[in-house]
Amino acid sequence: MLSTVALGLLALAASSEVTAAPSDAPVAKPQKITLQSRVTPKGHVTAVRAKAAQAIGVPLDDFFLGTDLQWFGNISVGTPPQTVSVVFDTGSQTLEFASTECTTCNQTNKFDGSKSSTYVRGNRITTLDFATGVGVDPVVNNDYVLTVRSGTDTVTVGGVAAKDISLFTIIKQTPKFNIDPFLGIQGMGSQAEGFFAALTRAGLPSLFSYFLTPHTVGNAELLIGGIDDTKFKGDLIYANQQGDGDWEVESSQISVNGKTTSVLKQSRSVIFDSGTSNILFDTQTTEAMYALISPNIKPFAAEPGAYGLPCSEIDGLPATIDITFTSQSGTPFNLTIPSSELNVGPFASDPSTCQTLINAFDGLELVGGSLLKHYYSVWDVGNQRMGFAPNGESLLSYPRGRG
Known part of the structure; x- marks a missing residue:
């Protein structure tokens, strides 16, 4: 999804820590990493308790409705962790997902901030509008809009937990979002932000790789911090x-x-x-x-x-x-x-x-x-x-x- 909200208008976390956390999600060792340097992510760099030494593999499901629409996977938010399914979206920069506060969200298993001891509920409410949506229909009359509340919490991906990550909980959404089988969106823009920024502070290479596949093939994956040369032919x-x-x-x-x-x-x-x-x-x-x-x-x-x-x-x-x-x-x-x-x-x-x-x-x-x-x-x-x-x-x- 392409967000029309400028990056500079969104709140970002001032600090974060990365720790190891138990998880069933795979931690993948890349066959080849070609990164030579890193862009320093925004925000103050704090002490890191445990480094994310290996690339993190996130299995992706395909939202298929006659054609391939979206690929999405799971992260965890909160303490204890609550599973949150998201699209890892290179067209946006922030993390937002449906919460129990949202009465217009039809998705199940919405995030409940009251059950997380590390969730900090923010007071800033804003709207995020998108120039492209979930499916193949054009966006007409600004029909992909989320109303969100600011906050912070611990975010865990592939057994690695980052503390105090800036996020937004969805408190209202337009009906076009109701077909989504996932709860939200994790932005993966061209500057390191949020959870991805925390991983780069922890020493993980500042890159990620997509193995997106048609519905008939399956086994799609996002690999954070590495490149898997078993999944492509020839040279990049x-x-x-x-x-x-x-x-x-x-x-x-x-x-x-x-x-x-x-x-x-x-x-x-x-x-x-x-x-x-x-x-x-x-x-x-x-x-x-x-x-x-x-x-x-x-x-x-x-x-x-x-x-x-x-x-x-x-x-x-x-x-x-x-x-x-x-x-x-x-x-x-x-x-x-x-x-x-x-x-x-x-x-x-x-x-x-x-x-x-x-x-x-x-x-x-x-x-x-x-x-x-x-x-x-x-x-x-x-x-x-x-x-x-x-x-x-x-x-x-x-x-x-x-x-």
Whole structure:
């Protein structure tokens, strides 16, 4: 999910401590760590009682509703720990989750602050609005909004506990969030914040890796503090990231089915958002891409920003999207979204029309899970770069001649 709230407006923890804690969650030893340096996280660094020496593996479940929507996993909050399921979201920076104070939250097993001896309830109430939501529907009329209360508590991931972590408990949410099988969101932006910052203070490398997979494959994982080279093919290709909070990489062109246009050859900064399932581009770019797929793809009036075509026409329609980036060594490379991602399912209001992958959103260029689930990705905060290698049947290729 892409949060529209500026990082500087959110309260961050002033201090934290990291300790070992018993847990059934796996602690994984990475096969390869390439981090050379660390970005010092914000906040005062306090004494550390026990270092997080090994990378932390967090198994991820796939929220599948006809298409892959979100990958989420468990953390623990409080003393004694209460399990809290969250999306580890590279499109936001903070931790927020449903509490028992929220009467509009339909999720079960909400966090109960009264049962945690370490929970400090804050008095600041604010709203967090999101430019992209949980599913594939465009955000219309600001319909993804959380009302949250500030607080702090101990947060435990993979047997490692961090004290006094800044967080927000959800006290009200808009109905669009009610389909979520998880309680909240853990921001994983391009600057170390919250629990992740506490781990870097404890000596863990300031990076994390995603092994996002399609629903049919399973075994998805977030690896905090390491890289597992058993989960990808070949070598990682790194590109500089340029976002301030977001993860952004400069792209030189887009091509569809091996062809490009003057519009698609324009340089653009593309946000990588693990909390968004489909992709978003400005209207001109979106329609230039669709023009290379099928003339029958049209805007869907009931959902501004969405497009579709008759479901009877979509299966097997060629729609391979190549987005070209430049590696740190100066070599261009493509990240590819295969044709199988084009169909994200029928519209609820018109089951004969199937929604297509790309949503129009002027002022935003973003790719999500539809791309990331075909690659092993490394999010290197310390070196401010992103790494990619083929995951499963996808191919990371150097660009060929484009029409």
